[in-house]
Ligand SMILES: Nc1ncnc2c1ncn2[C@@H]1O[C@H](COP(=O)(O)OP(=O)(O)OP(=O)(O)O)[C@@H](O)[C@H]1O
């Protein structure tokens with residue numbers, strides 16, 4: 001394939017890799033970045049079957065960009081930066097981990113051949129995660145976790161050990177679950193998918209390569225006969241122009257559907273404080289909530305001193321928001337949370353401000369009249385996490401951010417554990 005000198009104003013450096021469906025060029029003027037140019041080419045069976053398909057590059061490019069925008073919004077660290085031209089995008093330049101990370105919700109395809117006796121459609125809960133070494137000549141053999149760790153791959157100074165493998169495995173499953181929830185909004189079942197990771201110049205593991213209609217099996221209404229992914233092409237024994245047209249139409253449909261995969265729910269977290277003196281505590285809640293992508297308002301009103309005003313504010317929010325959570329911040333006797341809870345059908349979280357009398361005051365939040373059900377936490381982070389969990393039930397992007405945060409907490413505990421393990425006891 002030709003080696004262009006420039007794409008959309010980006011001066012191209014040397015060709016880093018040319019695969020079956022993409023060229024990767026260095027970008028000498030954009031340190032640490034490269035450009036991936038899609039080809040109008042469809043292949044299957046390690047390239048044994050291959051056809052030109054005009055327009056595929058543009059469809060793949062847009063499909064990939066839309067998928068990565070969803071994953072970026074969900075907090076996944078990705079190499080994808082932005083679309084550069086109709087058929088090309090800019091990515092962080094990575095040393096690629098030569099492993100295909102496959103996740104399956106239902107057993108089908110090669111899994112059935114490798115696991116005789118398992119019926120097609122067997123449901124994996126949690127999703128099944130498998131790893132394959134990228135080696136076309138040997139048909140990408142399945143590799144165990146032990147094989148990956150033993151290979152001692154080193155990329156940009158990062159040795160791929162057990163922790164790194166665990167991290168990539170967890171992110172792989174999370175990516176699958178995010179996209180499964182996203183496609184669920186269009187009643188499409190994500191059956192399985194493949195992703196790749198790379199290590200950037202700073203030694204950080206990023207979700208890289210592409211995710212497009214080559215990467216997954218997608219069954220509208222969960223019906224295999226309606227499949228809209230590359231399997232349609234794989235299944236063809238002879239390939240006519242009309243067949244290729246059907247495959248392309250499917251890919252274009254998938255690309256268009258991706259515009260409708262953002263959560264449709266309009267959410268709001270309202271932090272109501274009984275006194276402006278509590279604003280610092282409320283700011284901490286708000287800051288923690290924003291890390292989960294939550295839309296936060298702060299208001300001041302007292303349920304004791306301005307009951308009507310408090311209920312008026314509450315009703316204004318009820319009128320305009322689908323997923324709504326109130327966080328009540330009141331010191332001394334907390335009338336605010338219980339009054340809100342007794343008058344709204346939306347969840348209320350009490351998060352009283354720090355005080356030397358907290359042990360006594362907390363009972364005004366805990367010992368509620370019958371028929372009320374507000375929750376009580378004392379740390380700002382806890383209030384934010386709980387609000388996110390409530391909204392995450394309806395908004396998979398928020399749900400994903402909580403999951404990713406949990407992954408990061410587990411990873412930092414491992415770092416701390418490693419340090420402590422190596423300390424000498426004096
Ligand atoms: N951000 C990135 N930085 C560097 N290389 C990348 C990046 N993203 C993807 N790649 C690599 O670029 C190549 C893309 O080529 P392509 O997908 O066409 O390969 P392929 O023929 O499908 O073979 P493969 O089985 O390796 O994917 C792959 O080897 C992929 O790992």
Ligand SMILES: [Mg+2]
Nearest residue numbers: 019020021209
């Ligand atoms: Mg590839």
